[in-house]
Amino acid sequence: MNERKKKVMEAAHSLFIEKGYAATSIQDILEKSAISKGTFYNYFPSKNELLISIFEKIHSETDQLRQEVIAGRPVQDKEVFIEQVKVKMEVNKRNNLFALFQGVFASEDEELKKFVKQHHLNELRWMQRRLIEVYGMRIRAFSLDLAVVMFGIIQNMLHFVIAIEENVKVEDVISYAMRRVDAAVDEITVSKDVLLDTRLLEKWQPNELQEQERKKSKLLQEIGAMQTKADKRTDQLLVFLQDEVREEAPRRLIMETVAKEIPQNKELVRLMNDFFDTDA
Amino acid sequence: MNERKKKVMEAAHSLFIEKGYAATSIQDILEKSAISKGTFYNYFPSKNELLISIFEKIHSETDQLRQEVIAGRPVQDKEVFIEQVKVKMEVNKRNNLFALFQGVFASEDEELKKFVKQHHLNELRWMQRRLIEVYGMRIRAFSLDLAVVMFGIIQNMLHFVIAIEENVKVEDVISYAMRRVDAAVDEITVSKDVLLDTRLLEKWQPNELQEQERKKSKLLQEIGAMQTKADKRTDQLLVFLQDEVREEAPRRLIMETVAKEIPQNKELVRLMNDFFDTDA
DNA sequence: TTTATAATATACCGGTTGTCCAAAAAAATC
DNA sequence: GATTTTTTTGGACAACCGGTATATTATAAA
Structure with a gap:
C-alpha cells in the first residue's frame, strides 16, 4: 500500500x-498528516x-498474532486459548476499540454498523469453535451459550475496570472468566441447560463471503463511476466487466485483458486485484 | 414540570x-413538538x-416500577429479583437505550458520558446489593464479581439476540443468567475465587450526591448568567446567594427571602426549589 | 518531451448546533 | 382594564461539520 496513505491512516488512528x-x-x-483535503478524498471515499x-488493518494484524500464538501447540490447550483471547483484548484496549465501536453505532452509517456487527459475530463464532476444541464435542450443544457467556463476562469486566480506573490485568480477567466457564461446563453438561x-x-x-461482497460492491461502484465519463468504446468494455463480475465465476484473465484497454484504469485494476485475491 | 416542556421531551424521545x-x-x-427554536433553548441548554x-425521567420511572415489584414481598425471593431485572431490561429494549447510550459515547460530551457511566455503576451497585440479599451474606466477598458476571451475561446475550434478529424472550435470558449465577455461587463459595x-x-x-452536584452547578450557572445583566443592588443579592449555596449547609429560608427581591427570578426560584428538594 | 497521474489549495454546498435579538403574545400584577 | 413581566416566536447569524468540484501544479511514465 501507498506509503503516504499508510501515514494518513496512522495519523487518523492515533487521533481517533x-x-x-x-x-x-x-x-x-489533514493537519496531522500534512496532506490536503483533495488528497484525502483521493485515498478514502469518506471518513x-x-x-x-483502520479496523480491517487492526483485525488482520490481530488474527495474524493469534495464528502465531497457536502455531505448533495443541488446540485443546487452555493456556493457548487464553493467550489468544488476551491478544485480541489487549489490542482492543490499546486502540480504544471499545469506544471506537460505540462511536460507530452513533454514526448512523449502515455499512459501518454492519461491519462492526459482523465482526462481533465473527468473534463469537471463533470463540464458539475454539471452546469446542478446548472442551471437546461433549459441549457442542452448549457451545454458543458458553461463547456468549464468556464473551459477556470478559467484556463487562473490562468495561467495569476501565470505568472505575482500577488497574486489573487483562489476563487476570480472562483467567477468571475461564474458570467460571470451566465450572459452567461441568454444571451444564449435567443440567443440559x-x-x-x-x-x-x-x-x-461468514467473514470471507461478507468481505467478498464488499469488494465486489466496491468494484461495481468504481465501474459505475467510470461509466459516467467514458466514451462509447470504453463504455462497452465497462459494461462487459460489470456483467462478468456479477457472474457466478468471473474469469480473471479475461477481465484483466479487457481492463488493460481502458484508460485511467489504475484504481480499477487495483480493485480488481483486490477482488480476485482471496487473501488480503 | 411545564406541560409544554414535557411535550417536547416526549416528542424528542420518540424521535430518538x-x-x-x-x-x-x-x-x-422543533417540528414534531411544534415549538420554536428560541423556546427549545429556553427549556434545554443543549441537545x-x-x-x-429524558434519561433521568426513564430511570426514575423504572426505579419506581422496581419498587412496586418488590413491595410486600421477601427480598431473598429469586423470582422478585428476576422480575426487577426484567423491568429494567425491558425498558432498555423498548426505549432503545442500548443504542442511545452508544450514541452518547460518540458525542464526546464529558458531562453526558459521566452521567451514563455513573448510571452503569449505580446499576451494578444495585445488583451487587440485591445479590447479597438473595444469596445471603456468605457471598459478600464475591458479590461484586457476581454482579459483573450476571450483568455481562445478560447484556451480551441480549445484544447478541438483537444482532441476529432472533426472538428470544428477555425473561428467558435473565433466567438463564440466573441459573448460571446459581451454579457459580455454589462453585465460588468452595473455590473462594x-x-x-x-x-x-x-x-x-453514589447517585444522590452526584445528582446534588448537578443541581448545584445548574443553580450556580443561572446565578452567573443573571449577574451579567444585573444592576448593582441585584448583583449584591446574587453574590450572597452564590456564597450561600456554596456553604456546607445553605439556609433555604434565607435564600428564598433574598431571591424574592430579585427581578426576573422565575427560573432562579425553580432551580432553587430543585436544589433543595431531595426528591425530584 | 510529452503525457498520464497524483497532489494541491480553495471555493463551495448543504447540513449541523447553538447564540442572539427584536417583536409579538400571553400571563401576572397592579 | 391597564401596566408590567414573562414567555414565545422566528429568523438572522456564527462557527463548525463532511463532502464535492475544479483549476493548477508537481511528479512520474512513456
Whole structure:
C-alpha cells in the first residue's frame, strides 16, 4: 500500500484513539498528516471508509498474532486459548476499540454498523469453535451459550475496570472468566441447560463471503463511476466487466485483458486485484 | 414540570427511539413538538441536556416500577429479583437505550458520558446489593464479581439476540443468567475465587450526591448568567446567594427571602426549589 | 518531451448546533 | 382594564461539520 496513505491512516488512528472518532474532524487529520483535503478524498471515499480501513488493518494484524500464538501447540490447550483471547483484548484496549465501536453505532452509517456487527459475530463464532476444541464435542450443544457467556463476562469486566480506573490485568480477567466457564461446563453438561441454538450463527454469512461482497460492491461502484465519463468504446468494455463480475465465476484473465484497454484504469485494476485475491 | 416542556421531551424521545440520537436534528424536534427554536433553548441548554433529562425521567420511572415489584414481598425471593431485572431490561429494549447510550459515547460530551457511566455503576451497585440479599451474606466477598458476571451475561446475550434478529424472550435470558449465577455461587463459595474488591464501588459517589452536584452547578450557572445583566443592588443579592449555596449547609429560608427581591427570578426560584428538594 | 497521474489549495454546498435579538403574545400584577 | 413581566416566536447569524468540484501544479511514465 501507498506509503503516504499508510501515514494518513496512522495519523487518523492515533487521533481517533486520543480524541475519539466523532471528535476528530477531517481537518484534524489533514493537519496531522500534512496532506490536503483533495488528497484525502483521493485515498478514502469518506471518513467512515477510513475507519473501516483502520479496523480491517487492526483485525488482520490481530488474527495474524493469534495464528502465531497457536502455531505448533495443541488446540485443546487452555493456556493457548487464553493467550489468544488476551491478544485480541489487549489490542482492543490499546486502540480504544471499545469506544471506537460505540462511536460507530452513533454514526448512523449502515455499512459501518454492519461491519462492526459482523465482526462481533465473527468473534463469537471463533470463540464458539475454539471452546469446542478446548472442551471437546461433549459441549457442542452448549457451545454458543458458553461463547456468549464468556464473551459477556470478559467484556463487562473490562468495561467495569476501565470505568472505575482500577488497574486489573487483562489476563487476570480472562483467567477468571475461564474458570467460571470451566465450572459452567461441568454444571451444564449435567443440567443440559440450553438457551441458544448452536446453529444460529451459521445462518450469518461468514467473514470471507461478507468481505467478498464488499469488494465486489466496491468494484461495481468504481465501474459505475467510470461509466459516467467514458466514451462509447470504453463504455462497452465497462459494461462487459460489470456483467462478468456479477457472474457466478468471473474469469480473471479475461477481465484483466479487457481492463488493460481502458484508460485511467489504475484504481480499477487495483480493485480488481483486490477482488480476485482471496487473501488480503 | 411545564406541560409544554414535557411535550417536547416526549416528542424528542420518540424521535430518538425511531431514528437514533445523532440522526435526530433539533429541527426535527422543533417540528414534531411544534415549538420554536428560541423556546427549545429556553427549556434545554443543549441537545445533550435534553437527552439527560429524558434519561433521568426513564430511570426514575423504572426505579419506581422496581419498587412496586418488590413491595410486600421477601427480598431473598429469586423470582422478585428476576422480575426487577426484567423491568429494567425491558425498558432498555423498548426505549432503545442500548443504542442511545452508544450514541452518547460518540458525542464526546464529558458531562453526558459521566452521567451514563455513573448510571452503569449505580446499576451494578444495585445488583451487587440485591445479590447479597438473595444469596445471603456468605457471598459478600464475591458479590461484586457476581454482579459483573450476571450483568455481562445478560447484556451480551441480549445484544447478541438483537444482532441476529432472533426472538428470544428477555425473561428467558435473565433466567438463564440466573441459573448460571446459581451454579457459580455454589462453585465460588468452595473455590473462594475472588477478582474484584467488593468495596471498589464504594469509592464512587453514589447517585444522590452526584445528582446534588448537578443541581448545584445548574443553580450556580443561572446565578452567573443573571449577574451579567444585573444592576448593582441585584448583583449584591446574587453574590450572597452564590456564597450561600456554596456553604456546607445553605439556609433555604434565607435564600428564598433574598431571591424574592430579585427581578426576573422565575427560573432562579425553580432551580432553587430543585436544589433543595431531595426528591425530584 | 510529452503525457498520464497524483497532489494541491480553495471555493463551495448543504447540513449541523447553538447564540442572539427584536417583536409579538400571553400571563401576572397592579 | 391597564401596566408590567414573562414567555414565545422566528429568523438572522456564527462557527463548525463532511463532502464535492475544479483549476493548477508537481511528479512520474512513456
